[in-house]
Amino acid sequence: MRIIGRAVVIFIVFGLPVIARGQQLDGYALATALGRQGMQVGEVYRFEFPRTDLKISIHGISVSPLLAGDSWVAFGGTVSDAQSIGELALLPGEVAPVLASLRAGGFKITSLGSYFPLEKPQLTSLTFMGIGPVLKLAKGLHAALAASGTPLGPVPSPSAAPLSTPRWAAFIEKILGRNGTMDGGVMTVTVARIDSVTQGMMGIPPAMGVGETLRFENIGGGQVVAAGSLALTSNEMTGVLASLEAHHFTVASVGSRLTDENPRLYFLRFFASGPAKKIVKGLKAALGGIQIEPPGMER
Numbered sequence: 116m117r118i119i120g121r122a123v124v125i126f127i128v129f130g131l132p133v134i135a136r137g138q139q140l141d142g143y144a145l146a147t148a149l150g151r152q153g154m155q156v157g158e159v160y161r162f163e164f165p166r167t168d169l170k171i172s173i174h175g176i177s178v179s180p181l182l183a184g185d186s187w188v189a190f191g192g193t194v195s196d197a198q199s200i201g202e203l204a205l206l207p208g209e210v211a212p213v214l215a216s217l218r219a220g221g222f223k224i225t226s227l228g229s230y231f232p233l234e235k236p237q238l239t240s241l242t243f244m245g246i247g248p249v250l251k252l253a254k255g256l257h258a259a260l261a262a263s264g265t266p267l268g269p270v271p272s273p274s275a276a277p278l279s280t281p282r283w284a285a286f287i288e289k290i291l292g293r294n295g296t297m298d299g300g301v302m303t304v305t306v307a308r309i310d311s312v313t314q315g316m317m318g319i320p321p322a323m324g325v326g327e328t329l330r331f332e333n334i335g336g337g338q339v340v341a342a343g344s345l346a347l348t349s350n351e352m353t354g355v356l357a358s359l360e361a362h363h364f365t366v367a368s369v370g371s372r373l374t375d376e377n378p379r380l381y382f383l384r385f386f387a388s389g390p391a392k393k394i395v396k397g398l399k400a401a402l403g404g405i406q407i408e409p410p411g412m413e414r
Contacts, residue, residue: 138193138194138195139158139193139194140158140160140190140191140192140193140194140197140249141194142155142160144249144250144253145160145162145190145249145250145253146162148250148253148254148257149162149253149256149257150257150267150268150269151164151267151268151269151270152269152270156320156322157320157322158191158320159189159190159191159320159322159323160189160190160191161187161188161189161190161322162187162188162189163181163185163186163187164185164186164187164188164203164260164265164266164267165179165180165181165184165185165186165266165299166180166184166185166186166204166238166264166265166266167180167266168264168265168266169184169206169236169238171183171184171234171235171236171238172234172235173231173233173234173235173340173342173386174233174365174386174388175233176334176340176388178332178340178342179299179300179301179332180204181298181299181300181301181330182301182330182331182332182340182342183230183231183234183238183342183386184204184230184238185204186201186202186203186204186260186265187201187202187324188200188201188256189201189322189323189324190249190252190253191319191320191322191323192249192317193249194248194249194250195248195249196246196247196248197246197247197248197249197252198244198245198246198314198317198319198323199222199243199244199245199246199249199252199253199256200242200243200244200319200323200324200325200372200373201242201243201244201256201324202240202241202242202243202324202372203240203241203242203243203259203260203263203265204230204238204239204240204265205238205239205240205241205263206236206237206238206239206263206264207237207239209239209262209263209264210227210239210241212262212263213241213259213260213262213263214241215262216255216258216259216261216262217241217243217255217256217259219255219258220245220251220252220254220255220256220258220259221245221247221251221252221255222243222244222245222252222255222256222259223243223244223245223374224241224242224243225242225243225244225370225371225372225373225374226240226241226242226370226371226372226382227239227240227241227242228240228368228370229367229368230367230368230384231342231365231367231384231386232365232367240368240370240384242370242371242372242382244372244373244374280297281297281333283333283337283339283391284297284302284331284333286391286392287302287304287331287339287391287395288302288304290391290392290395290396290399291304291329291395291398291399291410292410293306293410295329295331300332300333301330301331301332302330302331302332303328303329303330303331304328304329304330304331305321305326305327305328305329306326306327306329306402306407306408307321307326307327307407307408308321308325308326308327308346308405308406308407308408309406309407309408310378310406312325312373312376312377312378312380313376313377314373314374314375314376314377315375319373319376324372325346325372325373325376325380326346326407327343327344327345327346327402327405327407328343328344328345329341329343329398330342330343331391331394334388337390337391338388338389338390338391339388339389339390339391339394340386340387340388341385341386341387341388341394341398342384342385342386342387343384343385344382344383344384344385345382345383345385345401345402345405346372346380346381346382346405347380347381347382347383347405348378348379348380348381348406349379349381351404351405351406352369352381352383354404355383355401355404355405356383358397358400358401358403358404359383359385359397359401361397361400362387362393362394362396362397362400362401363387363389363397364385364386364387364397364401365385365386365387366383366384366385367384367385367386368383368384369381369382369383369384370382
């Protein structure tokens, strides 16, 4: 397991470098435009903007914004021909101004819907994508975020990260057979699909948000909450829904994140709480119906 804090990053802002057509993405320039540091995964740069301004609960259970209120964006491609994909967590009154700002920035809205039933405050999920010069995309996204109450600017310095994996998280990793990343008390496990996802002539790496994302938070007494999204083809949908229903998961929504991708993917958002062993058993059953990389082979 990797254990990171909110400000642990792969790159640091020093200034805006001179860039030329065809160059690979530069984390310094992106971090400058977005006003905070991010993380590099392969050739993808990912930035997170959790709604730390909100106290979030689902079904009466208090949860971290990293579990159920995390806005994020990922960038891939080159300086002059970049692609961005992301999701924003918005309060109802923020949706209209953010939509207007994204459209003005040339972004395409791919879905709009509720995050989770019985969530307080009720958040709206807005997914988007954009293609164009990377700094134009980054500045457009920053303007859209500024139209909401999403905290911007540098991430506050984290408290000291634990030196070892928490016991509850290690237990989940062992049952799943996959490693996770700890951040702010939430463990995230990402799983890549076997098939390569493309849009037009452009390949979309798993780190751009086209894989399975499982998040876990300990609530004590051997209990955890789990939330995330599963990337499914139409052929996988029925079986995965049946597995989640059999293990008493809440299916919050099913929607798109891209347009005209191949294979066509639908993103199923889920939530569950209960004994860690029971929750992980349900997720393993659901993952068994998806064409994913085997443990140890993740990209």
